[in-house]
Amino acid sequence: MENLDINQLENLIGDKIFRRETIDNSKLNRIIEKVETTNREVLIKYGIDEDLLKEINIYEKVLNKSKAHPVPKLIVSGNFDGINILGLEWIEGIHPDFTKKNHIEKVFIALGKWAAEWSNQIKSDQLYASINNFGDLTNLLEKNKRNLTPILGDSLMDLLTSCIEQSEEIINNIEKMPKTLNPGDISLHNFIIDNNEKIIFIDFESCTVNPMITLVEHLGEDYGSLPNTKNNVHFALKSYLNSWNKYSAMHIEWDDFIRCQLCARVNYKIGYFNYWIKRILENKNIEETLEWVRQGQKQLELILKSPDFRK
Protein backbone atom coordinates (compact mmCIF):
# COMPACT_ATOMS: atom_id res chain seq x y z
CA MET A 1 0.00 0.00 0.00
CA GLU A 2 1.03 3.63 -0.45
CA ASN A 3 1.88 6.12 2.27
CA LEU A 4 -0.97 8.48 3.11
CA ASP A 5 -0.48 12.07 2.01
CA ILE A 6 0.48 14.59 4.66
CA ASN A 7 -3.01 16.16 4.89
CA GLN A 8 -4.67 12.81 5.48
CA LEU A 9 -2.09 11.99 8.13
CA GLU A 10 -2.50 15.37 9.86
CA ASN A 11 -6.27 14.87 9.89
CA LEU A 12 -5.87 11.43 11.36
CA ILE A 13 -3.69 12.50 14.24
CA GLY A 14 -5.23 15.94 14.60
CA ASP A 15 -1.94 17.83 14.64
CA LYS A 16 0.50 19.52 12.28
CA ILE A 17 3.38 17.34 11.06
CA PHE A 18 6.86 18.76 10.57
CA ARG A 19 8.80 15.66 9.67
CA ARG A 20 7.97 12.12 8.70
CA GLU A 21 10.01 9.00 8.13
CA THR A 22 8.90 5.53 7.01
CA ILE A 23 10.00 2.86 9.50
CA ASP A 24 8.50 -0.15 7.72
CA ASN A 25 6.55 -0.70 4.52
CA SER A 26 7.41 -4.35 3.96
CA LYS A 27 3.89 -5.57 4.77
CA LEU A 28 1.29 -5.53 2.03
CA ASN A 29 -1.48 -3.76 3.92
CA ARG A 30 0.22 -1.76 6.67
CA ILE A 31 2.77 1.03 7.01
CA ILE A 32 4.74 2.26 10.03
CA GLU A 33 5.95 5.85 10.18
CA LYS A 34 7.65 8.07 12.70
CA VAL A 35 6.27 11.63 12.61
CA GLU A 36 7.19 14.80 14.44
CA THR A 37 4.30 17.05 15.47
CA THR A 38 4.19 20.37 17.29
CA ASN A 39 5.22 18.96 20.60
CA ARG A 40 6.12 15.30 20.24
CA GLU A 41 7.30 12.36 18.21
CA VAL A 42 4.70 9.76 17.32
CA LEU A 43 4.88 6.26 15.92
CA ILE A 44 2.00 5.62 13.53
CA LYS A 45 0.89 2.24 12.26
CA TYR A 46 -1.88 2.39 9.66
CA GLY A 47 -3.51 0.23 7.04
CA ILE A 48 -6.22 -2.35 6.49
CA ASP A 49 -4.30 -5.28 7.96
CA GLU A 50 -6.28 -7.60 10.31
CA ASP A 51 -3.40 -7.88 12.77
CA LEU A 52 -3.27 -4.12 13.17
CA LEU A 53 -6.99 -4.11 13.96
CA LYS A 54 -6.28 -6.69 16.65
CA GLU A 55 -3.52 -4.54 18.12
CA ILE A 56 -5.81 -1.49 18.17
CA ASN A 57 -8.42 -3.53 20.03
CA ILE A 58 -5.87 -4.68 22.60
CA TYR A 59 -4.77 -1.09 23.16
CA GLU A 60 -8.32 0.22 23.50
CA LYS A 61 -9.75 -2.60 25.61
CA VAL A 62 -6.82 -3.82 27.69
CA LEU A 63 -3.53 -1.91 27.66
CA ASN A 64 -4.99 1.57 27.81
CA LYS A 65 -7.19 0.68 30.79
CA SER A 66 -4.27 -0.16 33.00
CA LYS A 67 -1.66 2.52 33.45
CA ALA A 68 1.11 0.71 35.29
CA HIS A 69 2.50 -1.37 32.44
CA PRO A 70 5.57 -0.50 30.42
CA VAL A 71 4.04 0.10 26.97
CA PRO A 72 4.09 3.21 24.75
CA LYS A 73 1.20 5.55 25.55
CA LEU A 74 -1.75 5.52 23.18
CA ILE A 75 -2.09 8.84 21.36
CA VAL A 76 -4.74 8.11 18.77
CA SER A 77 -6.58 5.06 17.51
CA GLY A 78 -9.54 4.15 15.36
CA ASN A 79 -10.80 3.68 11.87
CA PHE A 80 -10.95 6.70 9.60
CA ASP A 81 -12.33 6.32 6.05
CA GLY A 82 -11.72 2.58 6.18
CA ILE A 83 -8.12 2.88 7.34
CA ASN A 84 -7.14 1.63 10.78
CA ILE A 85 -4.69 3.80 12.61
CA LEU A 86 -2.72 3.47 15.81
CA GLY A 87 -0.61 6.40 17.02
CA LEU A 88 1.76 5.69 19.91
CA GLU A 89 4.29 7.57 21.95
CA TRP A 90 7.69 7.25 20.24
CA ILE A 91 10.19 5.51 22.52
CA GLU A 92 13.81 6.59 22.12
CA GLY A 93 16.12 3.69 22.85
CA ILE A 94 17.66 0.48 21.56
CA HIS A 95 16.61 -3.12 21.10
CA PRO A 96 18.24 -5.55 23.54
CA ASP A 97 21.24 -7.60 22.51
CA PHE A 98 20.62 -11.13 23.76
CA THR A 99 24.28 -12.06 23.60
CA LYS A 100 24.68 -9.74 26.60
CA LYS A 101 23.92 -11.17 30.03
CA ASN A 102 22.72 -7.87 31.46
CA HIS A 103 20.25 -7.37 28.61
CA ILE A 104 18.88 -10.91 29.03
CA GLU A 105 18.47 -10.33 32.74
CA LYS A 106 16.73 -6.98 32.35
CA VAL A 107 14.29 -8.19 29.68
CA PHE A 108 13.35 -11.48 31.34
CA ILE A 109 12.94 -9.86 34.75
CA ALA A 110 10.61 -7.34 33.09
CA LEU A 111 8.76 -10.19 31.38
CA GLY A 112 8.32 -12.12 34.65
CA LYS A 113 6.96 -9.02 36.35
CA TRP A 114 4.65 -8.36 33.40
CA ALA A 115 3.34 -11.94 33.49
CA ALA A 116 2.79 -11.89 37.28
CA GLU A 117 1.03 -8.53 37.32
CA TRP A 118 -1.21 -9.25 34.36
CA SER A 119 -2.09 -12.62 35.75
CA ASN A 120 -3.73 -10.81 38.68
CA GLN A 121 -5.56 -8.40 36.41
CA ILE A 122 -6.79 -10.49 33.51
CA LYS A 123 -10.37 -11.31 34.43
CA SER A 124 -12.11 -12.42 31.30
CA ASP A 125 -11.26 -15.21 28.95
CA GLN A 126 -12.15 -12.87 26.11
CA LEU A 127 -8.69 -13.00 24.60
CA TYR A 128 -8.05 -16.62 25.44
CA ALA A 129 -6.55 -18.46 22.50
CA SER A 130 -6.44 -22.23 22.39
CA ILE A 131 -2.90 -23.52 22.61
CA ASN A 132 -3.45 -27.14 21.64
CA ASN A 133 -1.67 -28.02 18.38
CA PHE A 134 -2.23 -31.77 18.69
CA GLY A 135 -5.81 -31.78 17.35
CA ASP A 136 -4.61 -30.51 13.99
CA LEU A 137 -1.77 -33.01 13.93
CA THR A 138 -4.12 -35.90 14.71
CA ASN A 139 -6.42 -34.88 11.84
CA LEU A 140 -3.57 -34.42 9.39
CA LEU A 141 -2.05 -37.81 10.18
CA GLU A 142 -5.35 -39.67 10.22
CA LYS A 143 -6.48 -38.29 6.89
CA ASN A 144 -3.14 -38.58 5.08
CA LYS A 145 -1.35 -41.49 6.68
CA ARG A 146 -0.81 -43.39 3.45
CA ASN A 147 0.47 -40.32 1.59
CA LEU A 148 2.69 -39.13 4.38
CA THR A 149 4.38 -42.32 5.59
CA PRO A 150 6.66 -42.76 2.55
CA ILE A 151 7.60 -39.06 2.61
CA LEU A 152 8.14 -38.54 6.34
CA GLY A 153 9.40 -42.05 7.11
CA ASP A 154 8.40 -44.55 9.78
CA SER A 155 10.58 -43.13 12.53
CA LEU A 156 8.99 -39.66 12.32
CA MET A 157 5.47 -41.07 11.97
CA ASP A 158 6.12 -43.11 15.14
CA LEU A 159 7.58 -40.11 16.94
CA LEU A 160 4.55 -37.95 16.09
CA THR A 161 2.15 -40.73 17.07
CA SER A 162 3.91 -41.10 20.40
CA CYS A 163 3.59 -37.32 20.93
CA ILE A 164 -0.13 -37.55 20.25
CA GLU A 165 -0.39 -40.35 22.81
CA GLN A 166 1.23 -38.08 25.42
CA SER A 167 -0.65 -34.98 24.32
CA GLU A 168 -3.26 -34.95 27.06
CA GLU A 169 -0.60 -34.91 29.73
CA ILE A 170 1.47 -32.34 27.84
CA ILE A 171 -1.47 -29.96 27.42
CA ASN A 172 -2.58 -30.47 31.05
CA ASN A 173 0.90 -29.53 32.19
CA ILE A 174 0.83 -26.31 30.17
CA GLU A 175 -2.70 -25.41 31.20
CA LYS A 176 -2.14 -25.86 34.90
CA MET A 177 0.13 -22.80 34.79
CA PRO A 178 -1.62 -19.53 35.71
CA LYS A 179 -3.03 -17.52 32.81
CA THR A 180 -1.66 -14.14 31.90
CA LEU A 181 -1.44 -11.62 29.07
CA ASN A 182 0.99 -12.96 26.50
CA PRO A 183 2.26 -10.01 24.43
CA GLY A 184 2.97 -12.47 21.61
CA ASP A 185 6.02 -12.68 19.41
CA ILE A 186 8.59 -12.42 22.21
CA SER A 187 11.81 -11.39 20.46
CA LEU A 188 14.45 -8.67 20.72
CA HIS A 189 12.60 -6.58 18.11
CA ASN A 190 9.61 -6.21 20.38
CA PHE A 191 11.42 -4.79 23.39
CA ILE A 192 12.99 -1.36 23.62
CA ILE A 193 15.49 -0.39 26.34
CA ASP A 194 14.65 3.28 26.75
CA ASN A 195 17.01 6.07 27.75
CA ASN A 196 16.26 5.41 31.43
CA GLU A 197 17.25 1.75 30.97
CA LYS A 198 13.62 0.72 31.34
CA ILE A 199 12.29 -2.17 29.27
CA ILE A 200 9.32 -1.09 27.14
CA PHE A 201 7.09 -3.73 25.52
CA ILE A 202 5.86 -3.05 21.98
CA ASP A 203 3.92 -4.83 19.20
CA PHE A 204 0.69 -6.47 20.36
CA GLU A 205 -0.55 -7.83 17.05
CA SER A 206 -0.45 -11.42 18.36
CA CYS A 207 -1.36 -10.65 21.96
CA THR A 208 -3.48 -13.32 23.70
CA VAL A 209 -4.38 -14.61 27.15
CA ASN A 210 -2.50 -17.86 27.79
CA PRO A 211 -0.70 -19.84 30.48
CA MET A 212 2.40 -17.98 31.72
CA ILE A 213 4.70 -20.69 30.34
CA THR A 214 3.71 -19.90 26.74
CA LEU A 215 5.60 -16.60 26.94
CA VAL A 216 8.82 -18.66 26.91
CA GLU A 217 7.64 -21.62 24.81
CA HIS A 218 10.21 -20.95 22.10
CA LEU A 219 13.23 -20.54 24.38
CA GLY A 220 15.69 -23.23 23.43
CA GLU A 221 15.02 -22.80 19.71
CA ASP A 222 18.02 -21.64 17.74
CA TYR A 223 16.72 -18.14 16.97
CA GLY A 224 19.02 -15.14 16.60
CA SER A 225 16.33 -12.92 18.07
CA LEU A 226 16.25 -14.77 21.41
CA PRO A 227 18.84 -15.95 23.93
CA ASN A 228 20.05 -19.11 22.21
CA THR A 229 23.08 -20.66 23.89
CA LYS A 230 22.38 -23.28 26.54
CA ASN A 231 23.66 -21.01 29.30
CA ASN A 232 21.78 -17.98 28.11
CA VAL A 233 18.51 -19.88 27.73
CA HIS A 234 18.88 -21.21 31.26
CA PHE A 235 19.70 -17.73 32.56
CA ALA A 236 16.71 -16.20 30.77
CA LEU A 237 14.35 -18.84 32.20
CA LYS A 238 15.77 -18.37 35.71
CA SER A 239 15.36 -14.60 35.47
CA TYR A 240 11.79 -14.99 34.21
CA LEU A 241 10.75 -17.42 36.95
CA ASN A 242 12.51 -15.57 39.80
CA SER A 243 10.79 -12.39 38.80
CA TRP A 244 7.42 -14.15 38.47
CA ASN A 245 7.83 -15.55 41.98
CA LYS A 246 8.78 -12.14 43.31
CA TYR A 247 5.61 -10.46 42.01
CA SER A 248 3.06 -13.26 42.02
CA ALA A 249 1.14 -14.83 44.88
CA MET A 250 1.20 -18.14 42.99
CA HIS A 251 4.63 -19.59 43.64
CA ILE A 252 6.03 -21.90 40.95
CA GLU A 253 8.83 -24.39 41.64
CA TRP A 254 11.79 -24.50 39.25
CA ASP A 255 11.44 -28.25 38.47
CA ASP A 256 7.77 -27.88 37.67
CA PHE A 257 8.42 -24.78 35.59
CA ILE A 258 11.13 -26.50 33.53
CA ARG A 259 9.01 -29.57 32.86
CA CYS A 260 6.13 -27.36 31.76
CA GLN A 261 8.46 -25.30 29.57
CA LEU A 262 9.52 -28.47 27.76
CA CYS A 263 5.86 -29.41 27.34
CA ALA A 264 5.19 -25.95 25.90
CA ARG A 265 8.17 -26.40 23.56
CA VAL A 266 6.86 -29.75 22.34
CA ASN A 267 3.46 -28.21 21.64
CA TYR A 268 5.17 -25.26 19.91
CA LYS A 269 7.19 -27.63 17.71
CA ILE A 270 4.06 -29.61 16.85
CA GLY A 271 2.66 -26.31 15.52
CA TYR A 272 5.62 -26.23 13.14
CA PHE A 273 5.12 -29.86 12.10
CA ASN A 274 1.50 -29.04 11.26
CA TYR A 275 2.67 -26.16 9.09
CA TRP A 276 5.34 -28.29 7.37
CA ILE A 277 3.00 -31.22 6.78
CA LYS A 278 0.42 -28.91 5.21
CA ARG A 279 3.11 -27.55 2.89
CA ILE A 280 4.10 -31.07 1.90
CA LEU A 281 0.49 -32.01 1.23
CA GLU A 282 0.13 -28.89 -0.91
CA ASN A 283 3.33 -29.82 -2.77
CA LYS A 284 5.07 -26.59 -1.75
CA ASN A 285 8.88 -26.69 -1.76
CA ILE A 286 9.01 -30.29 -0.63
CA GLU A 287 12.82 -30.52 -0.64
CA GLU A 288 13.30 -27.44 1.54
CA THR A 289 10.40 -28.34 3.81
CA LEU A 290 11.77 -31.84 4.35
CA GLU A 291 15.04 -30.36 5.53
CA TRP A 292 13.21 -28.36 8.18
CA VAL A 293 11.26 -31.49 9.08
CA ARG A 294 14.48 -33.46 9.61
CA GLN A 295 15.95 -30.76 11.81
CA GLY A 296 12.69 -30.45 13.69
CA GLN A 297 12.65 -34.20 14.25
CA LYS A 298 16.13 -34.17 15.79
CA GLN A 299 15.22 -31.29 18.09
CA LEU A 300 11.93 -32.89 19.10
CA GLU A 301 13.70 -36.18 19.91
CA LEU A 302 16.17 -34.32 22.12
CA ILE A 303 13.38 -32.60 24.08
CA LEU A 304 11.47 -35.86 24.56
CA LYS A 305 14.60 -37.65 25.78
CA SER A 306 15.58 -34.89 28.18
CA PRO A 307 15.53 -36.02 31.84
CA ASP A 308 13.67 -32.82 32.78
CA PHE A 309 10.82 -33.78 30.47
CA ARG A 310 10.65 -37.39 31.66
CA LYS A 311 10.52 -36.53 35.37
Ligand SMILES: Nc1ncnc2c1ncn2[C@@H]1O[C@H](COP(=O)(O)OP(=O)(O)O)[C@@H](O)[C@H]1O
Ligand atom coordinates in the same frame (compact mmCIF):
# COMPACT_ATOMS: atom_id res chain seq x y z
N1 LIG B 1 6.52 3.17 20.09
C1 LIG B 1 7.67 2.95 19.43
N2 LIG B 1 8.75 3.74 19.62
C2 LIG B 1 9.89 3.54 18.92
N3 LIG B 1 10.06 2.56 18.01
C3 LIG B 1 9.02 1.74 17.77
C4 LIG B 1 7.78 1.88 18.47
N4 LIG B 1 6.94 0.91 18.02
C5 LIG B 1 7.62 0.23 17.10
N5 LIG B 1 8.87 0.70 16.93
C6 LIG B 1 9.91 0.21 16.00
O1 LIG B 1 9.29 -0.29 14.83
C7 LIG B 1 9.52 -1.69 14.69
C8 LIG B 1 8.27 -2.39 14.15
O2 LIG B 1 7.17 -2.14 15.00
P1 LIG B 1 6.24 -3.33 15.52
O3 LIG B 1 5.13 -2.70 16.29
O4 LIG B 1 7.07 -4.31 16.23
O5 LIG B 1 5.67 -3.91 14.16
P2 LIG B 1 5.82 -5.33 13.44
O6 LIG B 1 4.46 -5.92 13.53
O7 LIG B 1 6.23 -4.99 12.06
O8 LIG B 1 6.85 -6.15 14.15
C9 LIG B 1 9.92 -2.16 16.09
O9 LIG B 1 10.73 -3.32 16.07
C10 LIG B 1 10.66 -0.94 16.61
O10 LIG B 1 12.00 -0.93 16.16
Ligand SMILES: [Mg+2]
Ligand atom coordinates in the same frame (compact mmCIF):
# COMPACT_ATOMS: atom_id res chain seq x y z
MG1 LIG C 1 7.52 -6.31 15.97
